[in-house]
Amino acid sequence: MAVDANIVLLPGDGIGPEIIEQGQLVLEAVAKRFGHSFQFTSCPMGGNAIDSHGTPLPDETLAACRNADAILLGAVGGPKWDDPNAKTRPEAGLLSLRKELKLFANLRPIKPYKQLIDASPLKREIIEGTDILFLRELTGGIYFGDSGVKPHASGEEAYSMMVYNTEEVARIVRLAAKAAQLRSGRVTSVDKANVLEVSRLWRRVAAQVMADEFPDIEYDVVLVDAMAMHLISRPRDFDVVVTGNMFGDILTDEGSMLPGSLGMLPSASLGESGPGLYEPIHGSAPDIAGKGIANPLATILAAAMALHHSLGLTEEAAVIDAAVEAVLDAGHRTADIAAGGNSLSTEQMGAAVLEVLG
Numbered sequence: 456m457a458v459d460a461n462i463v464l465l466p467g468d469g470i471g472p473e474i475i476e477q478g479q480l481v482l483e484a485v486a487k488r489f490g491h492s493f494q495f496t497s498c499p500m501g502g503n504a505i506d507s508h509g510t511p512l513p514d515e516t517l518a519a520c521r522n523a524d525a526i527l528l529g530a531v532g533g534p535k536w537d538d539p540n541a542k543t544r545p546e547a548g549l550l551s552l553r554k555e556l557k558l559f560a561n562l563r564p565i566k567p568y569k570q571l572i573d574a575s576p577l578k579r580e581i582i583e584g585t586d587i588l589f590l591r592e593l594t595g596g597i598y599f600g601d602s603g604v605k606p607h608a609s610g611e612e613a614y615s616m617m618v619y620n621t622e623e624v625a626r627i628v629r630l631a632a633k634a635a636q637l638r639s640g641r642v643t644s645v646d647k648a649n650v651l652e653v654s655r656l657w658r659r660v661a662a663q664v665m666a667d668e669f670p671d672i673e674y675d676v677v678l679v680d681a682m683a684m685h686l687i688s689r690p691r692d693f694d695v696v697v698t699g700n701m702f703g704d705i706l707t708d709e710g711s712m713l714p715g716s717l718g719m720l721p722s723a724s725l726g727e728s729g730p731g732l733y734e735p736i737h738g739s740a741p742d743i744a745g746k747g748i749a750n751p752l753a754t755i756l757a758a759a760m761a762l763h764h765s766l767g768l769t770e771e772a773a774v775i776d777a778a779v780e781a782v783l784d785a786g787h788r789t790a791d792i793a794a795g796g797n798s799l800s801t802e803q804m805g806a807a808v809l810e811v812l813g
């Protein structure tokens with residue numbers, strides 16, 4: 456069935472516009488091949504929006520995002536906006552966007568490409584065959600709990616509270632279980648229930664949701680400190696991993712080292728309803744911005760996640776994933792994954808993907 460979709464592009468700063476251009480070309484090629492119609496609207500966000508509108512998330516950008524079927528973001532930030540005395544920062548735009556759209560689930564697939572396995576600092580026999588989908592809770596927990604700082608006899612005292620309620624835990628565990636239904640059927644929940652009361656609630660709610668709603672999904676729990684170890688000693692043993700905001704922040708950065716290059720990793724942030732936000736996990740790479748050498752594949756893979764999760768176009772998403780595999784098989788490499796050999800420009804890599812897509 457032909458799909459009509461309204462896709463908002465937030466190119467952002469640094470290499471953002473360069474990689475988003477390739478993401479858009481790939482989406483256009485898929486629309487053409489499958490008979491869909493995608494309308495694109497490009498909006499200012501981040502540092503460029505601070506320059507043009509005095510705010511990192513202009514009202515018009517937020518309004519366009521609310522009305523979108525999916526949002527594809529490049530990256531925001533850069534030295535130009537790093538002044539510690541500045542009123543606002545590019546990242547503030549991203550945080551408000553996630554909050555406004557209630558994007559409580561951050562999905563990060565960690566799947567080292569067999570063609571690039573030597574890019575990882577870890578041993579081949581450890582990472583080969585790894586295919587993990589992380590679900591990190593994104594709008595609750597210690598990053599959003601009550602916090603404060605007050606005088607103390609020794610100087611000062613500060614606190615940040617980790618708070619989760621039943622609904623916040625249930626909805627992310629539910630998403631994890633649904634994702635597992637489409638994969639190998641296993642969910643691992645990560646917490647610190649031996650110490651933290653909030654983790655004991657997390658564990659009770661997760662167990663309840665899994666038992667009541669997903670009796671066929673294999674389910675287990677791992678303590679976060681142990682998980683940090685397992686992730687680099689036996690990553691193959693995990694399928695879907697669900698955890699809270701801070702544990703997820705740390706574990707996904709650790710996990711990003713399995714595939715080796717930042718330039719290959721996409722992510723999705725989803726809410727209960729409304730558009731999802733799709734982006735590469737890397738930043739705006741100011742060191743290579745404007746040189747035309749950034750790897751566009753993470754953004755292209757993020758575009759595939761948008762088709763899958765926001766538009767229900769699973770076949771089209773799989774076709775993009777397969778095209779990325781094909782260009783890697785053909786030996787195409789941008790500088791970040793070239794290991795010293797010949798390398799393609801951003802546009803050449805995008806063109807290689809387009810050629811496979813036909």
Ligand code: NAI
Nearest residue numbers: 530531532533717718737738739740741742743749750791
């Ligand atoms: P970064 O991810 O931008 O760059 C780290 C290193 O990886 C750099 O050497 C860069 O050249 C390289 N790199 C990143 N993406 C690449 C790609 N697609 N192809 C080839 N090489 C790539 O992280 P960094 O340097 O810590 O931050 C730069 C700026 O980006 C900062 O202002 C930071 O706040 C912002 N940032 C924004 C994010 C976002 O918008 N979601 C996420 C992370 C950082």
Ligand code: MG
Nearest residue numbers: 704705707708
């Ligand atoms: Mg982080």
